[in-house]
Amino acid sequence: MEHNYSLQPFNTFGIDVKAKHFASFSNITELQTALNEGPKEALLILGGGSNMLFTKDFDGLVLRNEIKGTSVVKETDSQVFVKAGAGEVWHTFVQHCIAQNWCGLENLSLIPGSVGASPMQNIGAYGVEIKDVFHELSAFHIESGAIHTFNKTQCQFGYRESVFKRALKNQYIITDVTFALAKNPDLKTSYGAIQQELDAKGIQNPSIRDISEAVIAIRQSKLPDPAVLGNAGSFFKNPVIDSSSFKVILANFPNVSHYVLNDNEVKLAAGWLIENAGLKGYRQGTCGVHEKQALVLVNYGGSKGQQILDLSTHIIQTIQAQFGVTLEREVNIIPSHESIL
Ligand code: FAD
Ligand code: EPU
16 A cells, blocks of 8 residues: 555546555455555545546545456357456457457547446447446445446446446445447447548448547547646536527527437537637636637646636636536546535
8 A cells, every 4th residue: 555645647637646545456355455454534446547637635545446357258149248357448448349340349449548437427439338338347335345236227327427426426346347249240330520531531331440440530630648638538518408498599509519319308519618608729827628629628737636627617607607508527526526616
């Protein structure tokens, strides 16, 4: 166990904070030992630190999940069930599946972070969410030390949501995740610029790898690489509003970028709202709004977490005043920040 340990290499915003206590675990026994020996104060489970904003030193125990391993646990004529340790790097796992010609995760290529964090917010991109290929997960119950299995229904997945962010918050440590992948490709090319990217390369019958490469190219064209510019991806969720509120917004802003979810709900592109409030590329000291993607906040170097949190509050207030829409932060604020502002 380390003490007063720098977390700067362990969060993609690159915020320079310290953990009072820090340990890694690569199996359940090591996890149990760390919990038994560690202080009984605040606990934080860390994967790749790509969806967190530290606003101050963490006055407790940070446990980094390094449970590795990938195995096929079941196979049918059409599907393969692949289990991965929670500490596997997400993109490496996706590439492994693509190399075996297993279909389902290719649209989720290049998302930073760990396998274990992927169900936390039901990660999604380019028309796919992990709930679409999720089978089950195992999780360590912190209070009892028991391992429980959760199926898809029990995880209560939603848009950037799961039961682990709500009713079971801070109660479980995910130790492995099993995905049901297809042996016969069923490719999703309709979202965003995927088809355009394939057309530009003259690809008519894409392979699983072609989809992955198209997604990677699109992502690299607009999302900043955390190794170069600190960030945590989309800082806010795309707000979902009811149809009558949407009609009012549409009357005032006919070009608003949106997606009709059903008869009652519409999802607005938060990036459009931020850009059209004049905040794309806006800079506040050492942090700002990314120039190519307004939903991403960036650390230009040396920024404190509190400064980025303050910037996000300014954005929430501006969007509220201009469009009457409340943005919700998607990134986890550590320590947790209960109020929306
Ligand atoms: P961390 O940031 O380490 O943790 C996130 C939360 O999960 C914390 O609350 C943590 O305590 C908890 N947690 C982590 N591991 C466990 C575990 N094993 N058990 C219990 N709790 C755990 N996300 C998307 O959905 N789609 C995208 O397209 C996308 N693009 C991104 C692009 C960039 C450039 C970046 C930097 C981020 C992006 N993200 C995206 C966000 C991020 O990659 C995902 O949320 C990812 O799943 C976070 O994984 P992590 O291991 O880094 O989690
Ligand atoms: N837009 C703008 N200006 C901007 C950015 C976006 O006008 O600066 C508008 C455009 O109309 C664009 C639309 O917003 O067509 C959607 O933009 P984009 O395709 O870049 O996706 P997003 O809605 O901004 C979401 C996810 C991303 C995911 C992409 C691709 C959320 C909160 N974000 O972003 O996830 O990679 O779609 O599927 O849902 C993340 O969660 O960290 C993340 C990066």
